[in-house]
Amino acid sequence: MLVTWGIVPIQAGIFSTETIRLSSEAVFAQSTSYIPATEQSDKIDSRYVYSAHGIIWLNESLPSFMTRDYALAPFRPLESAETISHENQTWTSLTTLYSLDLNCEVPGLTIEDILVWDTKNNTHSLGQGSKWVSSNGCEFPGDYYGNVGNETIGPNPAGDNLEAHAVKEFGSIWIGQYATEFADFYLETFCPRTANRTFMAFFTKHKTKDEDPPNEVTRLYCTPAYYEQKVNATVNARTRAPISYTAVGDRQDLSLDKWNSSYFERQMNSGQVNLFNRERALPLYTWPDQLETLSNYPISLANEGSVIQPMAGYAIGAYQGPMEGLLDPHVLAEAYQAAYRIVFARAMLEVLDQGYVTTSNNSGRYDYVVTAIVVVPVFTYIVEALLGLVSSQKTKPVRPKEFRLFAVLPFVLLNVTIAITLGVLLRQSQPFGIVRPSNSPIVRQIVENYVPTALATLVEPIWILINRLLCMLQPLDELRGGHAIASRSIDADYSSLPPQLVIFKALQASHFKLATVCAMALLANFLAVAFSGMFEERPILVPRKLQLSPPYQAKFVAINGTVTADMSLGVRRTSKASGAYRAGDGTNQFMVAESNYTSGNPLPAWTDNEFMYIPFMKDTGYNGSEAIQARTTAFGSTLDCSVIPDISYNAVLTLVPPHSLYANVNITMLDVTTSQNVTCTDSIQITRGPAPLLGIQPQCDDGKLSVEFVMKMDSLNNATQAERDFCQQTAFLAYARGENRMCVPIKNTTRLNDSNAVFIGCRPKFVAGEANVRVKANGQVEAVSGLDVSSSLSAEFYEQHFVNGSEAGGVSDLIAQAHGYLFKSFGGQFHNDSFAADMLNYFMVKQSNNSQLLNPAAPLPSLQEITEKLYPVYRKLFAIWLGINKDKLLLPHTESSKTVVEGQTNSIQTRIFLSRPLFIMAEIILGIYVIAAICVYLWRPGKFLPRMPTSIAAVITLFAASEAVEDMRGTASFTRRQRRQHLERLGATYGYGTFVGADGLPYEGIEKEPLVTAVPLPGVVEKIQMGFSQKSLLRGGD
Incomplete structure (x- = not known):
């Protein structure tokens, strides 16, 4: 009896499973090569700053061997330990850590007699001036940005009272070291050469009324101290993400041979990059624009007429706390240190060799987790006792x-x-x-x-x-x-x-x-x-019902479709904000897409590859393991493209001495809604080739060349409103092939036709419907089911979902504004390689992993070859644009319009x-x-x-x-x-x-x-x- 009903069943509970960590010694190879400082300006492209932008603003996944505070020299096992399949395997080895500290101080104020210019008498006179002085000898004049802290929230006279330059609750200023043609202010002439890394930061809260006294301004002088340090670092073996480190040596100043600080700090002050690497980086010469992102924050986009600097924006993004906190000098210093560390660590990954060209061997270990069988003590003791009883009994x-x-x-x-x-x-x-x-x-x-x-x-x-x-x-x-x-x-x-x-x-x-x-x-x-x-x-995910309160109506605000990102600078400065546009150059959707394609970063909340979904909740308060599902409205757009024969367009490449080359294009296309032909026009500047360095005139390459145009064209001067709407909403793409003589025409003009170019016109189709959407607590879409959408939408639908929806006018303006972002012209560029010079073709190559469209040696692409790459990219970019701008495009719910949506959440529970x-x-x-x-x-x-x-x-x-x-x-x-x-x-x-x-x-x-x-x-x-x-x-x- 004891054996059958005691020992046998109880011994089944003796063993259980647990995870244990094991460790094995190994030899690791640390990469020791890097790009010397003298070559960094020629070899390091802009990819690092776009990635840093994604990390700061988009929560992009960190690259291997990098945290938000430091970068590590890459290392790996000499004998490939990664082939051992163990969960949560880690590597620990000696390597070098790279980081920086910001040494910040509050400046002192000195008053001294100076000569000032008397404009009334046109003479100099003796007066008093002030300087903000640092301990390392910097003396920034007090009258520069002298009105900071004394500006009143509202229209900004220093910014010509433009809406984009209006004074908001807070103001932030960053002044770099180096004088560049793009910097309004700099410290280079106000600091000794020994302080050539110092920058200055201001932060203030603006007045609410003119009669209020000036507010205190938080000012800092900060100097980055770049260092390297020998550490024993532990990284995740699969992702190479650093987990922890232990210092084994003192911090050493970063070698001047490893880090060209002046090159990177000059970029910070200019917002420009020297090298345009066509193979890896986005087709941009500038740092990512901060105005579009910061327009959602209570921060002035301009201070006394100067547009907010990139590093000021990155400090706010890296801080991500309440703005009021940045008035504290210590908090402001920490915010800038966080931003500088991210930018520096990401740049160091470009400097350090990731290919293990030269290495040094170090001892280390790899740890891994295995599932092991363990003994449950209580059951073990009971079985031992029963075995003792059985062994003492006499058999009957x-x-x-x-x-x-x-x-x-x-x-x-x-x-x-x-x-x-x-x-x-x-x-x-x-x-x-x-x-x-x-x-x-x-x-x-x-x-x-x-x-x-x-x-x-x-x-x-x-x-x-x-x-x-x-x-x-x-x-x-x-x-x-x-x-x-x-x-x-x-x-x-x-x-x-x-x-x-x-x-x-x-x-x-x-x-x-x-x-x-x-x-x-x-x-x-x-x-x-x-x-x-x-x-x-x-x-398992266990569902339960929820009552959800959507923060937005499924209804778009009134939009002026002409106010968009492709406006000229002059028009942009005077235009009133409308719909998604507040300020900036409109590249945020491209930054999001780049982060998604390159790093696998999730798409914006409530967005997938084709649609933006109306949020059915704000902040649920649920933990991160729970997902929420409900039925909601989906919005998106697709294209319907057709080839335009050369009898329907006139495209002429015109040489304007000495170096300018333009494509003057007129395209006539049938508007099926009116059954009338509409002519659209545009003039596109073409560069002769990729610019090797900023400011150096590009030259035409030899051999076969290719050039692409992405156009959102204008209507003719005497066009009707319907014709203007047609041109605003229609996207045009062109692909041309030629020889060197096309880039350097013998005559002043060269005509494009069906023999050397293909033009397509693409009409948008707004798509909407409903779907069951499951999202994480932060709104990231996990799954979509029951999708029921259509592009054949009724007038009642437009009335229901657009404020100015009569006769589909609302959707026309929405698409016109979106196309100003998505089809913003970056000009054309002759090239003899297969790399894109515009955003749309860049992402078409990313999407398909095929660059034949751009290959000068390939024949002209067919309509199918273009659209099979274009359509998914357009749908994705349109959905991203809606997703990142939904707070500006959608009407919020009011007390009278609030509704309740029934949803379902899935909590993770362990069940039998x-x-x-x-x-x-x-x-x-x-x-x-x-x-x-x-x-x-x-x-x-x-x-x-x-x-x-x-x-x-x-x-x-x-x-x-x-x-x-x-x-x-x-x-x-x-x-x-x-x-x-x-x-x-x-x-x-x-x-x-x-x-x-x-x-x-x-x-x-x-x-x-x-x-x-x-x-x-x-x-x-x-x-x-x-x-x-x-x-x-x-x-x-x-």
Whole structure:
């Protein structure tokens, strides 16, 4: 009993699984090569600053060997340990850390007599001037930005009262070191040469009323101190993301050979990059624009007429705290340090060699997590105690019981009950599992392992009991029928093996009932295995209903489609903000797409590759493991493009001496809505080739050349409103091929036609509908189902979803403004390679990983070759543009318009599941048990033995007085095989019944035929059959 129902089930709970961390020593190679400082201005492209922009503003995934505070020299195992497949493997080795500290101070103010110019008398006069002085000798004049802190929120007179330059709640200024043509102010002439890294930062809160006194201005002088340090660093082996480090050496000033600080700091002040690397970087010569992003913040985009500098924007982005906090000098210094560290660390990854050209070897280790089997102490102690009890007990003989209904019926009902219970539990576990009974490991082990195994082991001894009984009775039951041959009766040895293992002997003797019971006893082991592993715990998403409050209506604000990012600088300065446009050059959607394509960064919240979805919640407050799903409105756009034959366009390349080259293009295209031809026009400046360095005139390359145009064209001067709308919304693309003479025309003009160019016109189709959207708590789209969208939208739809939606005017303005962002012309550029000079073609190459469209040696592309790359890029960029500007484009809900949307969230919970394969195995075994138990009962042995043959004496009394003993005379020394052959030669048969012994007295036992009177006893089935037969005879007698 203790073994069967104590030790066996409890030992099933001894072992559990846990994760453990193992470690192995290894030799690592650290990359030691880098781009020397003298070559960095020629070899490092703008990719680093676009990536830094993505990290600061878009939460872009960090590159390998970089955190937001430092970069590490790359290292890897000398022998590839990454081939070892272990989860959460880490590498630890000696390497070099690169970072910087900002040493900031609040400047002092000095007053001194100076000569000032008297404009009234046109003479100099003596006056007083102030300077902001640093400890390292910088002296910035106090009258520069002298009105900072004294500006009033509202229109800015210093910015010509332009809306884009309006004074907001806070103002931020950054003044770099170097004088450049793009910098309004600089410190180069106000600091000694020994302080050539110092910059100045201002931050202030503006007045709310003109009569208020000036506010205090937080001013800082800061100097970056670049350093390197030997560290033992640990990185994730798969992503190479740094996890931690331990310093093993002192900080050292970064070698002048490794870091060209003046080159990078000059870029900070100019916002320009020297090298345009066409292979890797976006087709831009400038740092990412900050105005568009900062327009959502309470920060002035211009201060006294000077546009906010990139580093001031990055400090705000890296800080991401309340603006009020930046008035604290320490917080402001930390914000700039965070921004500088990100930009510097990202630039250092470009400086350091990632290809392991030269290396140094260091000892290290790799750690990895494995799932191990551990021993549960409580169960172990109980099993040890039970083993001790069992070992001290004395074995007692077991007396087999006769098969009776009161014993068989409960056993059958037990199997049926277990099978039904398992079925109910399986049904309850679908699809979200069964709630765990407790968080205690001991309780869970008892419920999930001990109890099921105990039930399984409860069944096994019953079958073993029946098995032993049949092994003992089967030969005698065979003899009771008489005429039994020796091999199936007196020579049938079922006691030399454990009862379960006599199955083959039983089959050989045609004792199928015994073989069946043997199989049942063996199946008990499989049942125990199935029960012990049937219940498993898995994490699963469990849904629950939610009531959600959408922050926005599914309705677009009134938009002026002419106010967009492709406006000229003069028009941009005087235009009023409308729709998505507030300020800037409109490149944010390209930065987001670049981050997504290059780093796999998620798309903006509520956006996927084709649609923007109306948010159905603000901040849910749920933890990051939960996702929320609801049905919402989807908006997007697609294109329908067609080839324009050369009879419908006039495109002429015109040379304007000495260097300017323009493409003057007029395109006539059918407007299907009015059935009228519309002519659109544009003049595109073309550069002769990629500029190697900023300010150096590009030259035409030799051989075959290609040039591409992306155009959002203007209408003619006398155009109608419908024609103006048509040109605003239509996108045109052109691909031209030619030789060097096209770039350097012999005449002043070169005409494009179908032989050297292909032009396509693309009309937008606004797409909208509904979808079931599942998002993370931060709004990132995880899955979309039940999407039902269409581009055939009714007038009622436009009225419902656009403020100025009558006659589809609202959607026309929305698309016109979007196209000003997406199809903003970057000009054309002749090139003899396959790299893009404009954003649209750049992302078409990214999307398809194919640059044949731009290959000068390839034939002109077909419409299909263009559109199969263009369509997905356009849909994605349009969705991104909607997503990042939804707060400006959508009407917010008011108290009167608030609605409630029913949604569903999925929380991750660990639930209990039934293993389906083990469940099926257990159900089949239990079903077989029920059938086998009933059959054994129906064909059970009869009651004919005077005593159970459980001892040698009881067995001997069965044949001691019979003649059958004579058949075994002289066989004592025989082997079993010899004895079996001996009995086969005799050919005698035997039976069990009454016979007259040698002493003339009657006996009951085993005797040879025909000396025995053997009368078979009817079993349960025979008795039932006989009962029916007798009733039939009685009815027949009647």
